[in-house]
Amino acid sequence: MDWGIAVQNLVSPPVLFFALGLAAAMAKSDLAVPEAVAKALSLYLMLAIGFKGGVAAAGHGFGFDIFLIIGAAALLSFCLPPLAFALLRLTTKLGRIDAAAIAAHYGSISIVTFIAATAALDAAGIDYPGTMVAAAAAMEVPAIACALLLARRGGSDDGESRGHAPWREVALNGSVVLLIGAFIVGLSTGETGYKDIAPFISDPFKGVLCLFLLDMGLVAGRELRQVRKTLTPALLGFGLYMPPLGGIIGGLTGAAIGLNTGGIALLCVLTASASYIAVPAAMRLALPEAKPSLYLTLSLAVTFPFNLTVGIPLYIAIANWLS
Amino acid sequence: MDWGIAVQNLVSPPVLFFALGLAAAMAKSDLAVPEAVAKALSLYLMLAIGFKGGVAAAGHGFGFDIFLIIGAAALLSFCLPPLAFALLRLTTKLGRIDAAAIAAHYGSISIVTFIAATAALDAAGIDYPGTMVAAAAAMEVPAIACALLLARRGGSDDGESRGHAPWREVALNGSVVLLIGAFIVGLSTGETGYKDIAPFISDPFKGVLCLFLLDMGLVAGRELRQVRKTLTPALLGFGLYMPPLGGIIGGLTGAAIGLNTGGIALLCVLTASASYIAVPAAMRLALPEAKPSLYLTLSLAVTFPFNLTVGIPLYIAIANWLS
Amino acid sequence: MDWGIAVQNLVSPPVLFFALGLAAAMAKSDLAVPEAVAKALSLYLMLAIGFKGGVAAAGHGFGFDIFLIIGAAALLSFCLPPLAFALLRLTTKLGRIDAAAIAAHYGSISIVTFIAATAALDAAGIDYPGTMVAAAAAMEVPAIACALLLARRGGSDDGESRGHAPWREVALNGSVVLLIGAFIVGLSTGETGYKDIAPFISDPFKGVLCLFLLDMGLVAGRELRQVRKTLTPALLGFGLYMPPLGGIIGGLTGAAIGLNTGGIALLCVLTASASYIAVPAAMRLALPEAKPSLYLTLSLAVTFPFNLTVGIPLYIAIANWLS
Amino acid sequence: METYPKKRLSIIIEAPFLNRLLDLLDDLEVPGYTALPALAGRGGRGAWRRDSLSSDAGRMVQVLIVLDQEKVPPVLTAVRKVLDRQMGIVTISDVEVLRPDKF
Amino acid sequence: METYPKKRLSIIIEAPFLNRLLDLLDDLEVPGYTALPALAGRGGRGAWRRDSLSSDAGRMVQVLIVLDQEKVPPVLTAVRKVLDRQMGIVTISDVEVLRPDKF
């Protein structure tokens, strides 16, 4: 593991602002980013990362390999939930429904972790394919589908789980639509379009990421303050070992389909990260009996900070080692 | 008509993001821009376009011709509603009140259409006078005044129309005040002030426009989804032929008062476009019996997309032909 | 007094946008900046000014003098309230509680006035130490503490003042935490971090300040419209003479501890300015019997505009004269 | 704990009318009011959701007024005179308060 | 001023269910509804405050429905069938309205 990258990551403004938010919330400061603004920041990040991915894909040519990447990503996100589910059922006392709901989160991805990883790769001068954004967009639906199958098996006997499968809501959820849409816009307008709006989507990008991570730190810190009630050691452990486990599987897959170092690192990051926006809302609709406090805390207050600080340099090291 | 400009307009990021929003809303995606953020984006666009207009006016000298432009614009916006009213009464079954309310919208203007047109002119390298922003600000009050006269004639006999004329609200509505105010600030500070705040109001401008048009697409798409209930073919037709009709009248006026090609194109755009923010609110106050679903749908979901995609290249072609 | 700086300040875009907001609100325009957006703008300004201060402190070395500056600032903010309190009790008919609440505001500071002053110094080419931001962060808690002591003396006999001292809320209030936190982040990342996020926190800074001051003008103007009911001539006078009085005390202190011209000017500005965000909320909790209309109007609608227009050039002149 | 009976008036009204209504209530002898924002609604004139509107037109606001039984009819008469058929939904219900002098 | 008795149904429900509930109410014979946003809450499943959530999950919305006494049971039955135990808090109270035909 390259300690230079690890240290560089830890003292970069985005990670430090996340730490600031975390500390402020744990100290019960009333610092808060208004909800509408947090949503706007995330729309901005989605739009920018999607668009830049599309422009990069347009530049580097665009062929069979994008389908390979998307296919591998979708497959990974369908196969990870059973692993997470089995681990949870073995090591914790969670019921079928709660375990399935958590598993859905770990099959899916966190786009902000992905963005922070691209920033770390940029800082370390490691190249990655623009099409990886398309992989990110493909990893939500399969994870939810698989988790619902897990929850429903045997669900009939206890009369539970009367929620309706939220296919439409999930497939057309705002983040995915914006990510894919901006990717297509970037693909269509290419460099010309990019030059037009670069002062908006590229120059201030890292600064906006700082502000967004400040808010993420605040939210994670507020979750952590209530942690004692919900987080058993076994669950906490899961939130910490599941990411590198998933990351290795993702990295191996990336190496197998021939991605370059940056691509392997990003596929690592995607499999290692857990959703905390789209999947929680989908789980409320599909598995309303599952406890939101469990899956939100785990994904937002344990896995996300782990990935942002320790995880990203680790996954880059894994990628270096695999390629 | 220069097909280069038309194609360039259609594949520019702003128009593509509008299309993305439209498609997302029609597919019932939950992608949404928070209300406060949409308002902030529109404040930003207003402030930037007004300020830049003022700076341009300060640079190119500032004399009699600005009053000529403003006077012509005000006159156009007072004369267009009777035409729209007559066409609506002839071709549709709308009552006097509804027809007058719609006519007010078409006499007034859409500042976002105006902004998109300036971006298209910039991209095509066509010059236009900075003072055209002042014309935009002058086209709201006369249109509403005229429409209320149309609605009130004969209004006494059926006891309707008890709303109060919202003169104060209209004349001091936020958009107009900000547009004129920023114009005056730009005029006062000139190039020095411009250099100070250019990284805020100029560099990211087109990117912000993309985000705003994404939201406009979402709003227009949601309107369109409910369209079947309110939109008869005659009304739909009106929303499509009224803009070019108005545009030609505006273009002829622009040529008559000696504007350059860009100026003629922008006056075309102003007369062709229809309001969907200030005038709807004013109509609720002044003509509460008029159905908002009619005028909002027509202006926002028919005329606005038409102007943004087909209209702007058409009006530039008209301007080229007239000058 | 250098009239060049005074005029330059008055026709700078930030001050003109403030005037625009003031005029729009007094004319009862419905122009308004959404609450969430105003909060976001102030988060941005806080983050940027704190971060830039930290980077500057990291660059220019960082030693004993920062503690000297912070100590002097804290002392000033503890000593100013008794002066303000005494003046209010002598010249107005306010009770102990109301006078103490107002005094707390004048011991504390307005970060926007501070920011506008740094912009004016930049424009005039006058250098100032980056550590002054730390002084700003240190001037809230002492002022509130002192004012509560003033209010409580003799408070027992009339059974008033049952509010609880909001120490936690004040010490950890969002603005202070963000200011100090961003300062530390800037200190840790130094120039490297700065280059990363400069296109976000530095380039658009002055433009964002314009938008924020537009909102401040709107808010101050709405306050001023209701002024007749609450503002006696003696109170109005206090809002106008207290700032320069405090400013001179601050300036003398700055000269005494050996600050350069810019530093003296900024310490002037800090002592001269009055809080209108953090302290009002703290006063509601600690002294709920005090009338918010009094202290909000005075600080927001009298002292803030005075400082922004006349005050800043005056304090720069004082600093020039003292150094 | 002694309580006193009052009336609670709820007026659901379009946002563009809010300022007019509040100005009117400031003129009337109403002890106070509170306005709350709405997210979505449906009534005789169709449905709306906040995120599908770019303008204030069509958006709703709920205004609550706690007041004396006797003051209800004059307030309602005044409100209806200004706002008429567009005034939206008015409901009246019984509440108890602790400090009767406030209302 | 003559008034007519109606019922006021208040349903406090999680935000992700709101669209489903409103779609259901649009199908049922409900004269209208108004949804209001909430800032914070506590119930059997713990407390939440709006600024501590990045997702819609857990956030609440209040839906008000003014309707005829007779329509209350069928509406409640339909609502409960779809939303079941997660549907949050339902309360029913008496209100008076001015125009009975609207409801």
Place this chain on the structure above:
Amino acid sequence: METYPKKRLSIIIEAPFLNRLLDLLDDLEVPGYTALPALAGRGGRGAWRRDSLSSDAGRMVQVLIVLDQEKVPPVLTAVRKVLDRQMGIVTISDVEVLRPDKF
């Protein structure tokens, strides 16, 4: 459909006090609560509108609590002890609920 009588407490309170009130309610034996934001208001201490305030001071929030009749006096006593005269407007009304065990 069987329903059970409960009380609905509405407390309109200044935003800076909200956190204290909610912390207090978390300590008391209150089955739950919901806080709703307000846009504008007027009372004894004058009028406010949300867009004219840069600070939380003066802004209002409505807190709704559905609870048992017997719990109303102790809750009110506790609330008044902490918040006293600044606590704003308290009203109590009757509601019916479906699941009495929740409250």
